[in-house]
Amino acid sequence: MAKKYYAVAAGRSPGIYTDWATAEKQVKGFAGAKYKSFPTRMEAEQWLENPVYQKKEVRETTGREQAAVSPEYPQPDAIVVYTDGGSINNPGPGGYGVVIVTDSERRELSGGFRHTTNNRMEMMAAIVALRELLHCGKKIFLYSDSSYLVNGITKGWARKWRSRGWTKGDGQPVLNSDLWQELLELVDEVDVGFNWVRGHAGNELNERCDRLAVAAARHSAVEVDVIYETLGNGAASRDQGTV
Numbered sequence: 001m002a003k004k005y006y007a008v009a010a011g012r013s014p015g016i017y018t019d020w021a022t023a024e025k026q027v028k029g030f031a032g033a034k035y036k037s038f039p040t041r042m043e044a045e046q047w048l049e050n051p052v053y054q055k056k057e058v059r060e061t062t063g064r065e066q067a068a069v070s071p072e073y074p075q076p077d078a079i080v081v082y083t084d085g086g087s088i089n090n091p092g093p094g095g096y097g098v099v100i101v102t103d104s105e106r107r108e109l110s111g112g113f114r115h116t117t118n119n120r121m122e123m124m125a126a127i128v129a130l131r132e133l134l135h136c137g138k139k140i141f142l143y144s145d146s147s148y149l150v151n152g153i154t155k156g157w158a159r160k161w162r163s164r165g166w167t168k169g170d171g172q173p174v175l176n177s178d179l180w181q182e183l184l185e186l187v188d189e190v191d192v193g194f195n196w197v198r199g200h201a202g203n204e205l206n207e208r209c210d211r212l213a214v215a216a217a218r219h220s221a222v223e224v225d226v227i228y229e230t231l232g233n234g235a236a237s238r239d240q241g242t243v
Contacts, residue, residue: 004018005018006035008027082101122148143206
């Protein structure tokens with residue numbers, strides 16, 4: 001394999017590196033990172049003097065390819081969180097997966113419930129993540145492929161439901177109000193932004209969360225989702241992701 005030189009113009013320690021593993025540490029999680037690989041050191045040094053990307057280089061990388069390479073890191077001092085959840089046969093054994101990324105480490109969390117729903121596991125993933133980061137004191141960027149979860153927070157639906165005593169505009173009770181209540185309490189305590197990402201589109205951390213959730217649902221679904229099981233299976237048919 002031909003040797004490559006990695007020029008890092010904007011990163012933790014700008015310079016030229018001869019292996020990707022070391023270069024990646026300089027740019028991964030660094031907002032506004034700018035880097036490029038070259039076949040020779042001379043070309044790398046020349047580019048560092050004027051680190052400009054040509055237009056064709058931008059076109060060569062599709063959105064899907066970008067997602068496959070790296071998740072989004074909006075700020076160098078921010079915490080990036082990816083979450084996912086689901087249940088087998090909905091309702092059924094369920095699980096959630098969480099990946100938390102900071103400048104210094106990457107943590108993974110997961111858990112399984114013996115009988116629950118997709119939406120409840122999507123919400124539980126976010127709740128578990130925010131519980132973990134309750135006193136972090138940093139900006140949190142949370143990414144989920146659940147429109148139900150993200151829209152419930154960003155469009156203000158959950159707060160409206162709470163203000164109405166957990167009833168919707170048509171007077172019907174809000175599903176999963178126990179989890180919405182806890183989620184809103186956590187959101188009020190931390191600086192977090194919710195962001196939607198497309199699922200199964202090559203995003204490294206989104207897909208890792210999916211694998212964690214599936215594994216938890218299949219192999220460690222022992223916790224009891226008390227509220228859901230108390231409500232009974234009749235609620236399951238209505239918990240399909242609509243509001």
